[in-house]
Structures are given as structure tokens and as C-alpha cells.
Amino acid sequence: MSKIVILTGAGISAESGIETFRADDGLWAQHRVEDVATPEGFMRDPELVVNFYNARRAQAAEVEPNAAHLALALLEAEHHGEVVVITQNVDDLHERGGTQNLYHMHGHLKGALCYACDHRWPAPMVMAPGDACPSCTAPAARPDIVWFGEMPYEMDTLFDHLSQADVFAAIGTSGNVYPAAGFVAEARRAGAHTIEFNLEKSAVGNQFAEHRIGPASQTVSNWVNDLLQR
Structure with a gap:
């Protein structure tokens, strides 16, 4: 077998x-990788990054x-x-x-990750910067997505x-x-x-x-x- x-x-x-990322009109043509797909981008502007993945999550929910x-x-x-x-x-x-x-x-659009304690849980449809981790309560929620520079x-x-x-x-x-x-x-x-x-x-x-x-x-x-x- x-x-x-x-x-x-x-x-x-x-x-x-x-939407794909690498097509000529794809997501990387609309957004800089450094802004929405790196840990540094998240630390610099968490609202931009969280909203980017909120939009991806909403789009994924509409297709089959x-x-x-x-x-x-x-x-x-x-x-x-x-x-x-x-x-x-x-x-x-x-x-x-x-x-x-x-x-x-x-990683997965439907997942959330705590960058303080590494706890994972199902993400709400709309995440917000500073959402609290349900395990350690730190305001450290991020999308459970592997960004550039991460393994x-x-x-x-x-x-x-x-x-x-x-x-x-x-x-x-x-x-x-x-x-x-x-x-x-x-x-x-x-x-x-x-x-x-x-x-x-x-x-x-x-x-x-x-x-x-x-x-x-x-x-x-x-x-x-x-x-x-x-």
C-alpha cells in the first residue's frame, strides 16, 4: 500500500x-510583507495586522x-x-x-495565539488588538499565523x-x-x-x-x- x-x-x-499573495494583483501588491506578515510589523502596528487577518477570515468564510x-x-x-x-x-x-x-x-485563520505564553484557542471572527489570552489573561493575542522569520x-x-x-x-x-x-x-x-x-x-x-x-x-x-x- x-x-x-x-x-x-x-x-x-x-x-x-x-485571494492569492503572489499574483500580480495579489495581496502582496496591496500590502507590504513587512507590515502585515512579520512579528515586527505586528509589534509596530497591531491594529493594521489584526484587521488584515480579520478581512482574510471574513473572506474565507464566504467561499466553498x-x-x-x-x-x-x-x-x-x-x-x-x-x-x-x-x-x-x-x-x-x-x-x-x-x-x-x-x-x-x-497556521490557521481560525486560530489565535498568545505571544506571552504560547496558548492557542479558536479565534473570534473579529479579533481586536490587545485581546486577552484566556489562559494567562495577558493582552497578548495575535493571529495563529506563521509569519516571515518564524518557523x-x-x-x-x-x-x-x-x-x-x-x-x-x-x-x-x-x-x-x-x-x-x-x-x-x-x-x-x-x-x-x-x-x-x-x-x-x-x-x-x-x-x-x-x-x-x-x-x-x-x-x-x-x-x-x-x-x-x-
Whole structure:
């Protein structure tokens, strides 16, 4: 029974209507990374940062999982082996699509984190600067998002999964951000077959053995149907 490890990025959620960061008209064209996606930016202007993620949270609540999310949940349910989904996305479309064996390496819009004691709890739809931590009561709530300069979550576990992969698939990710951009090399060292799903080859596209170019809702669905012989 084969083990399939899947990395998803902004491209899989874009078809649902989630704004991406790196497109020409994406979020980084509208906001400076340093202002809304770094610990320093948060300390400098917490209201700007909290409002930025409040807007992202509201947007995510208005969209629905697309065919690619549903296909990955179907693969997990019906594949005669293990399926692990690692996402760089902070929305909950995988969960709402039915995926259960899931890792949010960059955190989650629905989470809040105390920077005083590291306690985590479900975020309200609208956070406010200075919200109190329910554990230590410090006014130290922040979005539970991995910002630039911070270490993604559960990296040891993720590399363990990659080292055991028979198949590694990357869906809708730019290949520009490490450590996720190095996942394909790690999977290749483990002997995995590697496949990339994207609108075009990514920055690390030449490291993949196979490419399927086109919208994820189509290419991922077709791939899953092929694997499950549907």
C-alpha cells in the first residue's frame, strides 16, 4: 500500500475565490510583507495586522471548497494506503472539503495565539488588538499565523512523512518559499514519484518527474479518478 504525501499552496484555493499573495494583483501588491506578515510589523502596528487577518477570515468564510479539495478528501477516504495533506494555506477549505489527515504548516485563520505564553484557542471572527489570552489573561493575542522569520509548524513530523512517501504531489504552490520549496528534493531522496500540479511550472518545477498543467479543479480531480480507477 503506497503512501501519498501532498503539499498544497494558494493555487488550490484560488479557484474558490481566495485571494492569492503572489499574483500580480495579489495581496502582496496591496500590502507590504513587512507590515502585515512579520512579528515586527505586528509589534509596530497591531491594529493594521489584526484587521488584515480579520478581512482574510471574513473572506474565507464566504467561499466553498472546490473540486480539487473534494478530490483530495475522496483520495484519503478510498486510497488503499496513507494520504497526508500538508497545506501552506491558512483557510479551512481542506477541512470543509472532508480532508482529515491534514497539517497546517503556516497556521490557521481560525486560530489565535498568545505571544506571552504560547496558548492557542479558536479565534473570534473579529479579533481586536490587545485581546486577552484566556489562559494567562495577558493582552497578548495575535493571529495563529506563521509569519516571515518564524518557523513553520511541525517540521520534524512533516519531514518524517516525506521520508516515507511513495508519491509526492505539489498542488498550486509557487516553489518560492522555503522550507516547503525543498519538500520535492526530500521526497526524491526517499525514492518517491514526484508530480506537480500548477498553471505553469513552478520555481522548482524541474525537480518534478511529472507535470500536470491546468486548473487544479480539473487536473487534481482527473489524477484522483485515475488513481482510484473511477
